[in-house]
Every structure is written in C-alpha cells, then in structure tokens.
Amino acid sequence: MTKWLLPESLADILPAEARRIEELRRKLLDLYRVYGFELVMPPLVEYLESLLTGHGHDLSLRTNKLVDQLSGRTLGVRADMTPQVARIDAHLLNREGVTRLCYCGSVLHAKPMGLLSDRELLQIGAEIFGHAGVEADIQVIELALESVRLAGVEHARLDLNHPGVSRAIIEADPALARNAEDVADLLSTKDVTGLRAFASETPLQAGSLDALIALTQLYGGGEVLQRAREVLPQLPQVGQALADLEQLAGFLSDYEVSFDFADVRSGYGYHSGIVFAIYADGWHDTLVRGGRYDGVGTAFGRARPATGFSLDLRALAGGLAPAEPAKAVRAPWGCDPALSAALRALRAQGIIVVQVLPGQQQSLDEFVFDRELVCEQGQWKVRAIQ
Structure with a gap:
C-alpha cells in the first residue's frame, strides 16, 4: 500500500505540467543563448567542500550528504548550482575577460525552505564572470525580468538591497558580529520582537538596536533611499552601498523598483554587492533571486567578479494558468x-x-x-x- 508514496515534500510532475516546464526550460535557455550565455552541465553530486565553497552555514544545512564508495570522502547532493558554475569558470574554463554561463538542473534540499516549498527544485539561471562594473548587474537584472516576462508573468516587481548596509551595522558592534548569522535571520523575517529580546540578553553598543529596527522598516519605493540616509548610522560602507543602489536604480527606471533593507535571506556574508529579488502576484515566495558575489572562485584558485540569478522552474510553472492540451x-x-x-x-x-x-x-x-x-x-x- 505504501510503495507508491513519496517522501515528504517531493512530488511527481504529471504530463501537462511536465510539458509546460520543459517548454519553459527550452524558451529560457534559448533566451540566454541569444544574450551570449554558454550552457554548462555540472554533475548532481560533488565533494562536499567544493559545493559549500563561499557559502555560509545555511547552505550546509540544506545539503544532503553521503559517503563516496570509491574514495571514502563525503559527497554532497547539490542544493544550489551557483558554486558549481563558479568552479567551472575559475578552474576549468580559466578564461581572461568576461564569461557568460547559464545552466539548468535539479537540486535537492535536505529540508523544504518553507511550508509550501518542495525539496526538489529545477534550478535555472545565468551568471556573468569577470566584470566588476554596474553594467553586468544591469544585464543580469534585465535578463531575469525578461525571463519571467517570457514565461507569462505579468506585473513583476523588482526588489533591490545591498548587504553592505546590514553588514556594516553588524560589524561595527562586536556583540552583533559574534552573532551575525542569528541577527541576519531576525532581520530577514523583520522580527522586531526577536531583535529586542536579543538586545535584552546581549550588551550592544548605543544605537545598534535602533539601527537594526530601522532596517526592518526601510522598505518601499525610491523615497526609502533618502530615509535610509537620515536614520542609519553614518558609516562609510553604508554611504557607499546607498550610492550604489541609487546608481543602479537610475539605470532601471523603466521597471517597477522597490527596496527592502532587511531582506538578507540569500545568506549573510555570501553576497558582496547589490542583491535583488523578483516578486509577482500569484506566487507565495520570490520568483527570482540574484546578486553580486565577487570572489567566490577564490577557493578554486582564481578570484573573479561575479553576478547572476537563479529561479525554480517548477515553482514558476506552478503559478501560471493551467496548461492547455495540445x-x-x-x-x-x-x-x-x-x-x-x-x-x-x-x-x-x-x-x-x-x-x-x-x-x-x-x-x-x-x-x-x-x-x-x-x-x-x-x-x-x-x-x-x-
């Protein structure tokens, strides 16, 4: 009676839905190709230390581990393809100048990310390596928006943030720096009560708690940037991050752009520059996440500027209108x-x-x-x- 039951948060995809997902995959990979992105196909399983390079504790918790019967070393079933693509750029291709790579494949999470999330995702994305300028960020964001538009998503909304803001505030206070991951988790859920409770148990510098609470309230349109300059600490890193956001938003004036300074769910310490998320009505969570992660290839012997995005094709298709029979x-x-x-x-x-x-x-x-x-x-x- 239980032979056909699947593990929790795993699901079969039936014919009509499978066809739509596959059609989306082909359309998006064709889109990335006309933008000059080259397709790569990393393996499903790698040595664990390679998969977790440059990421924080969060990705380690999401990664399934097993022992390689040939080498005796610990393997990981990928929970994110971005480190694999960075390895390919830094170690295998080893090119000079700009490299544009795209990919699509299944990833497996040890636990679902949310109540409505699956553990198996069909991740598709695109990365630009070798260019530190804002031009690469603009192209990646525009390509991400074009991806959801091509899929049939209407009225997509773009959220921008810069982890340099929250990082500067946390690192300015030793007590916060010692608990950076926990503080980042509280910020990402805008848990003001949790932040106050943390401050009551941990001696913080004057103004640190107020700055953290201010971050949870700094979300909205362009006016948020000016409000951030008024209420956040006058730290050089904060000023530079706000200037970078203002510059990028100016290039993206044709799109609906908002800001959310508490959105640090991508993993504290991983992203090095501007990050973004795309939302749309009909989906319970973000459709696309991306941003700049310079230096992730350092562990592979070659530090490179890098920026990119990824999305789950299964989640994207799940919010679209039911597929019509052919x-x-x-x-x-x-x-x-x-x-x-x-x-x-x-x-x-x-x-x-x-x-x-x-x-x-x-x-x-x-x-x-x-x-x-x-x-x-x-x-x-x-x-x-x-």
Whole structure:
C-alpha cells in the first residue's frame, strides 16, 4: 500500500505540467543563448567542500550528504548550482575577460525552505564572470525580468538591497558580529520582537538596536533611499552601498523598483554587492533571486567578479494558468508503407500524430484530437474531426 508514496515534500510532475516546464526550460535557455550565455552541465553530486565553497552555514544545512564508495570522502547532493558554475569558470574554463554561463538542473534540499516549498527544485539561471562594473548587474537584472516576462508573468516587481548596509551595522558592534548569522535571520523575517529580546540578553553598543529596527522598516519605493540616509548610522560602507543602489536604480527606471533593507535571506556574508529579488502576484515566495558575489572562485584558485540569478522552474510553472492540451492528429494502426510515409511527413513538420493501437481506449490528458488521418481513394489525408 505504501510503495507508491513519496517522501515528504517531493512530488511527481504529471504530463501537462511536465510539458509546460520543459517548454519553459527550452524558451529560457534559448533566451540566454541569444544574450551570449554558454550552457554548462555540472554533475548532481560533488565533494562536499567544493559545493559549500563561499557559502555560509545555511547552505550546509540544506545539503544532503553521503559517503563516496570509491574514495571514502563525503559527497554532497547539490542544493544550489551557483558554486558549481563558479568552479567551472575559475578552474576549468580559466578564461581572461568576461564569461557568460547559464545552466539548468535539479537540486535537492535536505529540508523544504518553507511550508509550501518542495525539496526538489529545477534550478535555472545565468551568471556573468569577470566584470566588476554596474553594467553586468544591469544585464543580469534585465535578463531575469525578461525571463519571467517570457514565461507569462505579468506585473513583476523588482526588489533591490545591498548587504553592505546590514553588514556594516553588524560589524561595527562586536556583540552583533559574534552573532551575525542569528541577527541576519531576525532581520530577514523583520522580527522586531526577536531583535529586542536579543538586545535584552546581549550588551550592544548605543544605537545598534535602533539601527537594526530601522532596517526592518526601510522598505518601499525610491523615497526609502533618502530615509535610509537620515536614520542609519553614518558609516562609510553604508554611504557607499546607498550610492550604489541609487546608481543602479537610475539605470532601471523603466521597471517597477522597490527596496527592502532587511531582506538578507540569500545568506549573510555570501553576497558582496547589490542583491535583488523578483516578486509577482500569484506566487507565495520570490520568483527570482540574484546578486553580486565577487570572489567566490577564490577557493578554486582564481578570484573573479561575479553576478547572476537563479529561479525554480517548477515553482514558476506552478503559478501560471493551467496548461492547455495540445492539438493532435489521430491515426489508425497499420503497416501500409504509404501510411508510414504519411506519418513521417507529418511528424517532420512538428505535428503531433498519435496512432491508435488495436483495442486502445482513448484516455489522454495531454492531447486533444481535432484532426484524423484517413485513407481516401488510396491517398492518406488529414481531415478535421467534426
């Protein structure tokens, strides 16, 4: 009775949904190709230390571990493909100048990220290596927005943040710096009560708690940048981060842009520059996450500027309208050479043709027959089904 049951937070994808996900995958990879991105396919499993390079404790908790029967070393089933792509850029390609790479593959999380999240994701994304300027950030963000538009998402909203703001505030107070990951978690959920409780148990410098609470309230449109300059500590890193955000927002004036200075869910200490998220009505969580993560290739022997984004195709497809059945031609079963030739000719044109096997009952969710292949006066012809 339990043989067909799947582990918790894992699910099969049935025909119509599988077709839509695959069509999205092809469209997006074709989109990235016309932008000059090259496709790479890293392995599903790697040595654990390679998978976790440059990431914080959060990714380690999400990674499934196992022992390699050949080497005895610990392997990890990837929970994020970005470190693998950084390894390919730094160690295998080892090019000078700019490299644009894209990818698509399954990733597995040890635990779901949220109540409505799956543990298996079909991650697709694009990365630019070798360019430290804002131009690379602009292209990555525009490509991410074009990705969701191409998928059929309407009225996507872009959120920007710079981890340098929260990092400067945390590192300015030794008590905060010792508990940086915990503080970042409280910020990401805008848990003001939790921040106050933390401050009551940990002696903080004057103004540190007020600065953290201010971060949880700094979200909204362009006016947030000016408010941030007024209420946040006058630290050089904070001023530079706000200037970077203002510059980037100016280049993205054609889009709906907002800011959220408490959104540090990407992993404290991982991103080195501007980060972004894309939201849309109909999805319970972010559609796309991305940002700058310079230096992640250092562990592979080559530090490189890097920026990119990724999204889960399964989650993206799940918020779209139900997939419509595809129109198909119904054909009889037979060994007539003329029938075989007619079938090949139709399929060569990309037309779906389903041969009905002897005694077959029609039970197809994926196709609807609007035409049929019939033999008239010795010629096989397609005619509409009335």
